[in-house]
Amino acid sequence: MPISVVMNRIISTVLILLSVYSVRAQEMWGIVNSNYAGINSTLINPALIADQKVWLDINFITIDVFAENNNLFVPKEEIFFLEPLTPTADYGEQSPILQDTYDKKRTLKGNASTFLEYPSVMINLGNQGFGFKVNTRSAVSVRGVEYHSTKFIYEGLDYVPQHNEIYELRNMRMSSLVWTEFAFSYANTFRQVSDQHWSFGVTVKKIQGMGGAFVNVPYANYIVYNDSTLASEELDMEMAYSMPIDYANNEYSSDYGLSLGNGWSADFGLVFQKKRDGNGLVRFKRPCEQGWSSYKYKIGISILDLGYTSLKDNARQYNFNDAQTYWPGIDRFNPDNIEELTSEINARFDHSQTADQNKIIIGLPTAVSLQYEVHPPSYWFFNFTFIHPVPVFENSIRRPTQILFAPRYEKRRFEISFPMSLYEWNRGRFGVSVRFLNLTIGTDYFSSWTGWFDMYGSNIYLSWKTNFAKGHCKHGNSNFHRGKRFYGKNCPAF
Numbered sequence: 001m002p003i004s005v006v007m008n009r010i011i012s013t014v015l016i017l018l019s020v021y022s023v024r025a026q027e028m029w030g031i032v033n034s035n036y037a038g039i040n041s042t043l044i045n046p047a048l049i050a051d052q053k054v055w056l057d058i059n060f061i062t063i064d065v066f067a068e069n070n071n072l073f074v075p076k077e078e079i080f081f082l083e084p085l086t087p088t089a090d091y092g093e094q095s096p097i098l099q100d101t102y103d104k105k106r107t108l109k110g111n112a113s114t115f116l117e118y119p120s121v122m123i124n125l126g127n128q129g130f131g132f133k134v135n136t137r138s139a140v141s142v143r144g145v146e147y148h149s150t151k152f153i154y155e156g157l158d159y160v161p162q163h164n165e166i167y168e169l170r171n172m173r174m175s176s177l178v179w180t181e182f183a184f185s186y187a188n189t190f191r192q193v194s195d196q197h198w199s200f201g202v203t204v205k206k207i208q209g210m211g212g213a214f215v216n217v218p219y220a221n222y223i224v225y226n227d228s229t230l231a232s233e234e235l236d237m238e239m240a241y242s243m244p245i246d247y248a249n250n251e252y253s254s255d256y257g258l259s260l261g262n263g264w265s266a267d268f269g270l271v272f273q274k275k276r277d278g279n280g281l282v283r284f285k286r287p288c289e290q291g292w293s294s295y296k297y298k299i300g301i302s303i304l305d306l307g308y309t310s311l312k313d314n315a316r317q318y319n320f321n322d323a324q325t326y327w328p329g330i331d332r333f334n335p336d337n338i339e340e341l342t343s344e345i346n347a348r349f350d351h352s353q354t355a356d357q358n359k360i361i362i363g364l365p366t367a368v369s370l371q372y373e374v375h376p377p378s379y380w381f382f383n384f385t386f387i388h389p390v391p392v393f394e395n396s397i398r399r400p401t402q403i404l405f406a407p408r409y410e411k412r413r414f415e416i417s418f419p420m421s422l423y424e425w426n427r428g429r430f431g432v433s434v435r436f437l438n439l440t441i442g443t444d445y446f447s448s449w450t451g452w453f454d455m456y457g458s459n460i461y462l463s464w465k466t467n468f469a470k471g472h473c474k475h476g477n478s479n480f481h482r483g484k485r486f487y488g489k490n491c492p493a494f
Contacts (some may be wrong), residue, residue, distance in 0.1 A: 026113075028064050028461045029419035030404055030433020030442035033373065033383045037468055039122035039131045042185045044369060044385070045269035045302040047201030049122050049129030050187035053412075055287045056124075057069040059133070061464050062117035068400070068423065068445075069110035069142075072098045074089025079451040100154050101147075108145035109424060111400050113365075114138045115461075122185070124470075125287060127192070129201070131185035136210075137178070139365055141398040144172035144217075157331055158227035165223065172217040175397050177362045178257070179212075179309055181205040181265065193392050197273040197295070207263035209309035212362045213241035214395045228331040233324055235349060239342075240317035240360040240395075247314075247339040256313045265307020265364050273298040276377075288473040300371035305364040308393055316355035318342070323349040363396030365389065372471065381408040400424050412469060415436055419444050427456065438466050 031037055032044040038057025041048035120133030148167045151159055187201030215237065222232045232318060243257040276294040284290050325348045335341040348354050369387040376382075383406040389399040406419040415435040421444060423429055433442025440463040443449070448458040 027387065027402065027404075027444065028062075028442070028463075029064070029385070029404055029444050030417040030422065030431065031310060031440055031461065031463055033371070033381075033385065033406060034408065034415060034435070035381075035412070035414045035418070035433070036412075036467065038115070038465065039120045039133055039185075040463065042122075042131055042133070042183075042201070042203050045201065045271060046131075046185045046203040046303070047187050047199040047269035047271040047300065049131050049185060050127060050128070050199035050201060050271070051122060051190045051197070051273065051292070052122070053123050053292050053469060054122075054124070055124040055290050055470050057465060059117060059120040059463065059465040061119070062115070062462070064113075064115040064459065064461035065371075066457070066459035067110075067112040068459075069108065069422065070099050070106055070456060071108045071110070071147075072154065072456070073101070074455040075099055076451055076454050079449075079455060087435065096173070098154075100150065102151050105147040106150075107147065108142060108150050108399075110140075110142040111398070112138075112140040123287070124290070125187035126261045126284075126290070129185070129187040131183075131203075131377075133183050133185075136180045138176070139397045140174075140176040141365070142174050143169065143398055143439070146172075152224065157224055157256060160491070163224055163226060167222055169217050169220045169222075172220075173214070173395075173398070174216075175181065175212075175214040175362060175395055177212040177309065177364075177397060178210040179263075179364075180208045180210060182208075185267075187269075195275040195277075197275050199267045199271045199273075201267075201271075203267040205267075205307065206266045207265055207307065207309045207364075208259040209242070209261040209311045209362075210258055211243040211260060212309070212311055212360065212448060213243070214360070214362060215239050216395065228329055230327045231325065234321040235285040235320050235322070235325075237320040238317065238395075239320075239345075240315070240357070242313065242315035242360055243338075244314065245338075247342075248337060250337045258494075260313040260315070261309055261311035261359075263307060263309030265305055267304050267306070269300060269304060270300035271298055271300040271371075276375075276451050286473060288468060288470065290470040291418035292470045295375055297372070297374045300369075301337070302369045302371070303390075304367045304369060304387075305390065305399075306366050308329065308361055308363045308396075310359060310361050312359045315358050315360050316342070317357040317360050318346065318351060319356045320349055323351065325349050361393060361395065363391060363393030365397040365399035366392050367399045368434070379409055379411055381410055394476060409454060415440075417442070433461075439464050 033041050035053040038054055039059050066392055072440050116136045118134045122131040148162055183203050183205040185203040186200055189199045191198035218236045219233045224230055242260050246253045252465055273295040276296050327348050367387050367389050372384045374382045385404040387402050403422040406417055408417040417433040419431045429445050429447050431444035431446045443460045445458045447453050448455045
């Protein structure tokens with residue numbers, strides 16, 4: 001069992017335990033870019049709530065589940081159209097079901113994330129937008145696991161072609177975190193000159209860390225002599241975890257509650273719009289009388305999840321520098337709990353059983369995003385978005401890079417989007433998202449369900465809310481859309 005396999009055992013144990021406290025997310029492209037997104041628009045750019053088609057948005061629940069890697073996959077030949085959505089999916093007679101990409105010698109990249117948004121609210125009053133939301137999120141990122149190590153992880157130590165070879169690992173990172181955030185958003189249209197519309201927004205989030213772990217390996221070498229013997233001449237590693245459990249039996253402990261530490265984070269956003277017919281702002285006595293002016297195009301830039309959480313309760317970190325081991329019988333290494341796992345690793349690499357630190361810091365999946373959206377005189381919108389990770393802390397979650405093109409047909413009671421994205425620069429995906437009234441269901445990875453492509457991962461999301469459109473009052477006059485002549489009707493049903 002090479003070093004990476006030992007680390008995989010650690011992170012697998014941690015992730016199974018962390019999954020108890022989370023539901024699984026990525027960007028929800030079919031939701032966040034809509035002009036009816038309301039509070040969920042802050043997930044891509046907090047400045048967007050300064051100019052929504054709705055003046056009041058109440059989210060009941062939003063859920064997103066996502067996982068993807070570049071190494072293990074279900075072959076397309078084993079997938080029927082929409083089979084992954086059925087409870088009877090068996091993926092054919094092939095065993096094992098998953099195949100690897102060993103012949104391509106890929107360095108493993110993997111991400112899994114979840115998002116659960118509780119009842120939340122956004123209100124838009126004139127040139128200002130306010131929002132409050134509570135989310136529980138989880139995120140896992142894996143980087144730098146070399147192809148030879150993933151082969152041992154997948155096949156086991158009895159993969160003879162790799163025996164008696166010295167292998168190296170460099171900059172291998174695995175990070176995971178579960179947290180709840182209490183977020184307040186504010187946006188303001190600070191400049192309006194003719195048809196030019198500038199907005200700035202910020203979201204400030206108080207973080208409650210519910211559990212986390214990381215393994216960093218700047219450098220390690222190892223050799224597997226046979227299916228039961230491993231040796232390493234050099235290991236540099238940091239291993240840390242903090243969870244609300246008793247490490248001696250892996251059972252939940254109420255001693256720590258739901259928060260093991262705290263932190264802060266923030267999102268910042270700027271949006272410029274080229275309006276089609278003025279700036280859309282009108283005097284109003286009631287919020288429902290507000291107008292909304294169409295735009296020819298808009299450009300946005302945002303910084304997302306700039307922050308961290310510091311886990312202090314039940315936290316342990318072990319640091320290994322130039323550690324060595326010769327480990328016969330490693331195939332029998334099968335710990336029942338985290339304490340046994342840590343104790344054996346410390347003993348084998350001649351490290352004290354006492355933790356080096358009792359506080360760990362994990363950075364959130366910080367990223368920079370650019371958005372550009374074109375709106376011709378119709379109900380169609382064409383969105384281009386780029387998102388790129390910018391890890392600020394050494395132990396940050398790594399967000400995947402994505403480039404998106406999403407055509408969207410948007411009306412008041414119905415909306416459909418077709419997000420097409422390039423994931424981590426090398427894998428194309430297409431999805432579909434449908435909103436009818438106040439319910440949205442979608443996936444950014446519909447292509448993984450078709451059987452036309454190998455399945456390296458997938459995602460699905462759902463959002464249920466209610467909102468109140470601008471220009472729709474029960475009594476009295478109102479202005480909803482200043483550019484209504486471009487839609488062929490005097491009073492379009494947005």
